[in-house]
Amino acid sequence: MVLIESFDDPREAELAEAFMADGYVIIDVDDRPRLDAYRHEIVKLVCRHLDCDLPADETAFLDSIHERVAVVDVNALRLFVFEQLNRTAWARPSYLSLARSAVDRIVGNELAMQNKVNVSIQMPNDVTSVLPVHADPWSAETPYEVVEWLPLVDVYDTKAMFILPPEHNRTVRAAMSDLPDGGKSLDLFKMYEDKFRWVSVAYGQVLVFSPLLLHGNVMNEVPETRWSLNTRLTGLFTPYTSNEKCLGRFYWPATVKIMSRIGMNFKAPTGFDG
Numbered sequence: 001m002v003l004i005e006s007f008d009d010p011r012e013a014e015l016a017e018a019f020m021a022d023g024y025v026i027i028d029v030d031d032r033p034r035l036d037a038y039r040h041e042i043v044k045l046v047c048r049h050l051d052c053d054l055p056a057d058e059t060a061f062l063d064s065i066h067e068r069v070a071v072v073d074v075n076a077l078r079l080f081v082f083e084q085l086n087r088t089a090w091a092r093p094s095y096l097s098l099a100r101s102a103v104d105r106i107v108g109n110e111l112a113m114q115n116k117v118n119v120s121i122q123m124p125n126d127v128t129s130v131l132p133v134h135a136d137p138w139s140a141e142t143p144y145e146v147v148e149w150l151p152l153v154d155v156y157d158t159k160a161m162f163i164l165p166p167e168h169n170r171t172v173r174a175a176m177s178d179l180p181d182g183g184k185s186l187d188l189f190k191m192y193e194d195k196f197r198w199v200s201v202a203y204g205q206v207l208v209f210s211p212l213l214l215h216g217n218v219m220n221e222v223p224e225t226r227w228s229l230n231t232r233l234t235g236l237f238t239p240y241t242s243n244e245k246c247l248g249r250f251y252w253p254a255t256v257k258i259m260s261r262i263g264m265n266f267k268a269p270t271g272f273d274g
């Protein structure tokens, strides 16, 4: 039949179903040459900071960075890459474009994006880079956002991050509000240790996940360094829950349609209100 009885796009519904069940999707990046170029620029920044030659094998170079950099020096390297990357005009647009097909279907096609692309480096046995279990809205981020999380090397086991699947995450709030201190004393990692799912992502893929779900990492026991980037995306007109993390500060308009620009600039004529 030519006529349709549903607003749903079947391709979108398939992705939505997977996202609802797992809390995330992993897809091949939309543009592999762009990913390779993006990583190459990051490798150039790393080499500039370390004053070394460009490597022939970028994967091996990043995976083994702990052989060149001490734990005490890794944050200076991370900050250098973060600051230089975010100075470029291409950092955010190119980053979004790598997962645009999934983000458009999961979030929308008029987007606000975090003002920076974050850089994370997790060297083997480095306790200082452990990110304890949390959900991003606990730090005032909008619950309407997704995280676009991109590894620059293959990540798996403790080199990866973990996410609590929605079926278990639903019990967290109840468990926390039953406690007199609001759940601050709960060791959430211990509580859900066997329920967390380690999310393996290969270089060439991108993870899009809901940070409403508990997530984090433990000490990386894989003898390779994890390099990953992340940023947040939400619908442009979704509610923002704090002044600290609102549109214009933490999130910046990214893909604004022409009618929204016209509507935002409309000024009602005076004298028509009786």
Ligand SMILES: [Fe+2]
Binding pocket: 134, 135, 136, 211, 215
């Ligand atoms: Fe997070």
